[in-house]
Amino acid sequence: MNDMRITNRTIEMNDIKIAAKGVDVFYGDTHAIKDVSVEIQDKTVTAFIGPSGCGKSTFLRCLNRMNDTIDVARVTGDIRIDGEDIYDAKVDPVQLRAKVGMVFQKPNPFPKSIYDNIAYGPRIHGLSRNKTELDEIVETSLRRGAIWNEVKDRLDQPGTGLSGGQQQRLCIARAIATEPEVLLMDEPCSALDPIATAQIEELIDDLKQRYSVVIVTHSMHQAARVSQKTAFFHLGDLVEYGETGHIFTNPEDSRTESYITGRIG
Amino acid sequence: MNEAHIASAFDRDLEAIQATLMKMGGMVETAVLDSARSLADRDVELAEQVRKADKAIDALEEQVNEEAARVIALRAPTAGDLRTVLTVIKISANLERCGDYAKNLAKRTAILVETPEVSGTTASVLRMSREVQLMLKDALDAYIQRDEALAQRVILRDEDVDQMYTALFRELLTHMMEDPRNITACMHLHFIGKNIERMGDHVTSIAEQVVYLVTGHMPDDARPKQDRTAYVAEGL
Amino acid sequence: MTDIIAEPEGGDRRKGSLLAQDTRTQKRNAAERRFQIYGMVAVSIAVLALVFLLTSIVSNGIGSFSQTFISLDVVLAEDKLDKTGSRDRTEMAKVSTFGYAPLIKAAIEDRIAAEGIEIEGLTKPDAVISKEAAAQLRNFVLANTDRVGDTVEFKFLASGRIDGYYKGRVTMASAALDRNISPEQLMLADALKDAGALERTFNWDFITAPDASENRPEAAGLGVAILGSLYMMVVVLFLALPIGVAASIYLEEFAPKNFLTDVIEVNISNLAAVPSIVFGILGLAIFINFAGLPQSAPIVGGLVLTLMTLPTIIIATRASLKSVPPSIREAALGVGASKMQTVFHHVLPLAAPGILTGTIIGLSQALGETAPLLLIGMVAFVREYPGAPPEGFFDPASALPVQIYNWTTRSDPAFVERASGAIIVLLIFLLIMNIVAIILRRRFERRW
Numbered sequence: 001m002n003d004m005r006i007t008n009r010t011i012e013m014n015d016i017k018i019a020a021k022g023v024d025v026f027y028g029d030t031h032a033i034k035d036v037s038v039e040i041q042d043k044t045v046t047a048f049i050g051p052s053g054c055g056k057s058t059f060l061r062c063l064n065r066m067n068d069t070i071d072v073a074r075v076t077g078d079i080r081i082d083g084e085d086i087y088d089a090k091v092d093p094v095q096l097r098a099k100v101g102m103v104f105q106k107p108n109p110f111p112k113s114i115y116d117n118i119a120y121g122p123r124i125h126g127l128s129r130n131k132t133e134l135d136e137i138v139e140t141s142l143r144r145g146a147i148w149n150e151v152k153d154r155l156d157q158p159g160t161g162l163s164g165g166q167q168q169r170l171c172i173a174r175a176i177a178t179e180p181e182v183l184l185m186d187e188p189c190s191a192l193d194p195i196a197t198a199q200i201e202e203l204i205d206d207l208k209q210r211y212s213v214v215i216v217t218h219s220m221h222q223a224a225r226v227s228q229k230t231a232f233f234h235l236g237d238l239v240e241y242g243e244t245g246h247i248f249t250n251p252e253d254s255r256t257e258s259y260i261t262g263r264i265g
Numbered sequence: 266m267n268e269a270h271i272a273s274a275f276d277r278d279l280e281a282i283q284a285t286l287m288k289m290g291g292m293v294e295t296a297v298l299d300s301a302r303s304l305a306d307r308d309v310e311l312a313e314q315v316r317k318a319d320k321a322i323d324a325l326e327e328q329v330n331e332e333a334a335r336v337i338a339l340r341a342p343t344a345g346d347l348r349t350v351l352t353v354i355k356i357s358a359n360l361e362r363c364g365d366y367a368k369n370l371a372k373r374t375a376i377l378v379e380t381p382e383v384s385g386t387t388a389s390v391l392r393m394s395r396e397v398q399l400m401l402k403d404a405l406d407a408y409i410q411r412d413e414a415l416a417q418r419v420i421l422r423d424e425d426v427d428q429m430y431t432a433l434f435r436e437l438l439t440h441m442m443e444d445p446r447n448i449t450a451c452m453h454l455h456f457i458g459k460n461i462e463r464m465g466d467h468v469t470s471i472a473e474q475v476v477y478l479v480t481g482h483m484p485d486d487a488r489p490k491q492d493r494t495a496y497v498a499e500g501l
Numbered sequence: 502m503t504d505i506i507a508e509p510e511g512g513d514r515r516k517g518s519l520l521a522q523d524t525r526t527q528k529r530n531a532a533e534r535r536f537q538i539y540g541m542v543a544v545s546i547a548v549l550a551l552v553f554l555l556t557s558i559v560s561n562g563i564g565s566f567s568q569t570f571i572s573l574d575v576v577l578a579e580d581k582l583d584k585t586g587s588r589d590r591t592e593m594a595k596v597s598t599f600g601y602a603p604l605i606k607a608a609i610e611d612r613i614a615a616e617g618i619e620i621e622g623l624t625k626p627d628a629v630i631s632k633e634a635a636a637q638l639r640n641f642v643l644a645n646t647d648r649v650g651d652t653v654e655f656k657f658l659a660s661g662r663i664d665g666y667y668k669g670r671v672t673m674a675s676a677a678l679d680r681n682i683s684p685e686q687l688m689l690a691d692a693l694k695d696a697g698a699l700e701r702t703f704n705w706d707f708i709t710a711p712d713a714s715e716n717r718p719e720a721a722g723l724g725v726a727i728l729g730s731l732y733m734m735v736v737v738l739f740l741a742l743p744i745g746v747a748a749s750i751y752l753e754e755f756a757p758k759n760f761l762t763d764v765i766e767v768n769i770s771n772l773a774a775v776p777s778i779v780f781g782i783l784g785l786a787i788f789i790n791f792a793g794l795p796q797s798a799p800i801v802g803g804l805v806l807t808l809m810t811l812p813t814i815i816i817a818t819r820a821s822l823k824s825v826p827p828s829i830r831e832a833a834l835g836v837g838a839s840k841m842q843t844v845f846h847h848v849l850p851l852a853a854p855g856i857l858t859g860t861i862i863g864l865s866q867a868l869g870e871t872a873p874l875l876l877i878g879m880v881a882f883v884r885e886y887p888g889a890p891p892e893g894f895f896d897p898a899s900a901l902p903v904q905i906y907n908w909t910t911r912s913d914p915a916f917v918e919r920a921s922g923a924i925i926v927l928l929i930f931l932l933i934m935n936i937v938a939i940i941l942r943r944r945f946e947r948r949w
Contacts, residue, residue: 064835066831066834066835069831069834071758094837094838094839095837096837097834097835097836097837098836098837101835101836102835103835104828104831104832104835106828108826108828108829108831108832109832110829110832110833110847111829111851120833120836120838120846121836121837124836124837124838124842124846125837171832174832174836175835175836177836178836178837195271198270198271198272199271201271201272202271202272202273205272205273205274221341224338224339224340224341225272225274225275225339225340244339245335245338245339248335248338248339249334249335249338
């Protein structure tokens with residue numbers, strides 16, 4: 001009988017990739033993230049949803065230590081990837097960010113050629129020994145980013161000459177070129193039209209076979225479409241975290257229900 | 266609407282619920298046929314099997330409902346996709362009722378084998394049941410193939426089932442008036458006949474859902490009703 | 502949000518037709534038209550002033566690009582030049598320019614006789630030739646000792662007054678009162694011109710020759726000044742650009758945001774407003790008095806100008822760095838680049854056009870600065886070209902704006918023309934630098 005059930009529901013078997021415990025984030029005096037604990041599973045798409053200013057982007061940026069670039073931000077608590085504390089003094093954020101890739105809200109390809117956009121990461125991390133290997137990495141990344149066919153004839157043209165949706169796929173390909181294990185996506189589709197959005201969502205569905213994907217989205221419907229697990233943030237608290245179908249059909253917390261049904265902003 | 270959705274998971278979800286529905290339909294077809302056969306052959310074991318199998322049909326209906334709710338919550342289907350999901354929900358309810366009627370028939374069969382056979386009636390019942398089962402098969406085929414013409418034909422055939430039921434009603438009255446010892450058997454047979462006629466109505470409802478799915482409107486013409494039993498008086 | 506919506510004044514505006522303008526609109530349109538006219542008037546005044554300035558400079562200075570020359574055949578008499586007959590250069594060097602002057606006098610007297618020119622009351626015909634000619638002749642002979650005894654044709658500069666005659670400064674009437682020239686000599690010049698011995702041609706020497714004394718404006722050139730300015734620009738470019746860009750990158754990207762950094766930033770902005778003469782005093786005190794560098798050397802001038810240009814470059818660089826969108830930095834950091842890699846691989850290339858433009862503007866300003874150079878001694882009269890770099894940086898030299906200042910202080914009216922000519926050369930250089938800036942800006946257009 002199980003073969004007839006809608007797939008993607010058997011996720012309880014996957015390992016824990018990222019374990020966050022008691023995380024607090026302060027911007028100066030503002031308490032932006034309040035004692036959040038969550039376990040992100042491997043090879044799964046996890047969505048962070050919540051109203052504006054609820055802290056979901058802030059928490060996402062803790063996972064690859066991008067908050068380090070903000071002087072007034074202070075992060076406390078325990079965040080472990082594969083069991084290793086990423087805020088340990090021995091960890092170099094540069095190395096962490098090769099393992100945990102990030103895609104941003106507004107597509108931001110480097111103003112270089114498409115080839116150089118993808119090749120930059122592997123170059124600085126020394127992932128290839130010669131040009132042939134680098135070419136392979138570039139091709140693989142572009143294929144996995146579902147954009148190879150559109151750009152294979154114009155790899156030397158500037159990355160900024162593509163359309164919005166193509167640029168975002170380029171940025172995704174760039175993020176996976178460094179062979180990360182986790183992909184963080186901060187509202188990757190909010191600057192795109194519906195068709196491009198649907199293409200990116202299909203790509204994300206595909207990416208989960210290889211990477212853990214954590215996606216922050218202000219569209220709960222996108223979270224419903226694309227994720228297997230959803231975490232609802234509200235005013236810095238993690239209100240509810242569970243399997244997506246469950247959250248959207250029968251959430252446990254009334255605040256979750258209010259947000260999903262459009263009763264609170 | 267033969268193109269796939271950009272999100273392939275959406276296609277998979279829709280296919281899954283329709284597949285579950287078809288599985289349920291197959292099981293109900295079997296139940297209808299088996300229950301009539303058990304009556305004709307006076308086969309108590311077969312009747313028992315039909316009774317037990319109804320649990321599985323009920324479980325499938327629950328599963329269909331859950332999955333349809335998930336699809337609506339997660340995919341927000343519109344237009345044809347929405348009608349697909351809505352008709353799946355309604356048809357599964359209709360199928361579940363048909364399954365219940367088949368179970369009921371099987372229950373009564375267990376009693377009827379104790380009483381002497383009333384001549385001629387079993388054949389009529391079998392004929393009715395066969396007709397309903399064929400209608401169900403065609404309705405489900407029309408659903409899968411999105412064939413509006415076939416569904417419309419199914420709707421018209423309910424007329425025949427109704428006529429058969431009216432004839433059976435008269436026949437049973439005659440038998441009961443002839444010999445009061447037949448009354449118990451004839452009463453059960455009467456309920457069996459009514460159940461099969463109700464099954465026919467549900468199958469017609471399924472066919473109407475198919476028309477809704479394909480065209481977006483319920484069928485215009487009023488369902489033809491030939492059930493004149495309400496007007497049968499003694500001696501007519 | 503008020504709940505009561507007040508009635509707008511002129512409430513009948515809504516009832517009027519769109520095709521007829523109401524009074525408010527008419528008044529507003531009239532005011533805007535007036536403002537446009539004020540603007541055009543202002544621009545016209547500025548343009549007129551500019552045109553006036555350029556016209557006066559060009560009309561004054563254009564004459565300096567052409568010069569009067571006299572062609573003569575000079576007999577290189579051996580008895581005057583090489584008494585020993587050895588053709589030995591050091592021996593012959595003992596003959597000073599005094600010894601060559603009679604040769605020239607003889608040459609011109611020969612020419613007069615040959616052309617059959619007769620002018621009454623003509624004395625000292627060699628006055629039509631520049632005193633510079635003797636030096637020119639001596640240099641030639643010492644360089645070509647084997648030509649002694651030959652007759653060689655030379656093209657000598659005409660004297661300053663003769664040149665002035667052909668440029669309209671000197672007339673027969675003024676010559677009568679002039680100590681340096683007589684009307685008869687002017688007539689001689691005309692006669693030579695008719696004979697084809699005197700002509701006015703384009704004067705390359707104006708740009709290449711070194712400066713000349715007060716008495717010989719015709720020989721004065723910008724060669725030393727141009728070279729000096731060039732050396733100083735090289736020093737400024739190679740010092741100010743790297744230091745300025747590096748300081749700017751540090752302040753923008755790496756410096757912690759504390760009180761000390763704020764103080765530094767405020768002081769840099771203030772430095773840009775410091776009068777340039779203060780930098781001259783600073784240069785005098787530090788580079789010449791304390792460090793003992795030679796006076797009037799391009800290295801000192803370059804160092805002083807570097808100090809002056811640094812604030813400009815730093816401010817321009819900071820503005821360019823700030824204008825690079827943070828999304829590029831985030832993208833680089835997200836891919837795993839370190840801060841240094843982000844700055845050097847991504848931010849700097851994008852900021853490059855702005856930095857270049859700022860540098861060229863700074864250099865243009867430095868090219869035209871006079872006050873600080875005066876204080877470090879570059880106002881001296883320098884006859885020799887500075888040598889080739891790097892030693893050449895320590896030889897005394899002059900600079901274009903200083904040369905202009907120098908010439909304007911001299912009494913001979915021919916120097917007015919020279920000064921205006923030098924201004925034209927300076928303006929041309931500034932124009933070239935600005936055009937280069939525009940071209941560079943266009944080429945590295947924003948690509949994000």
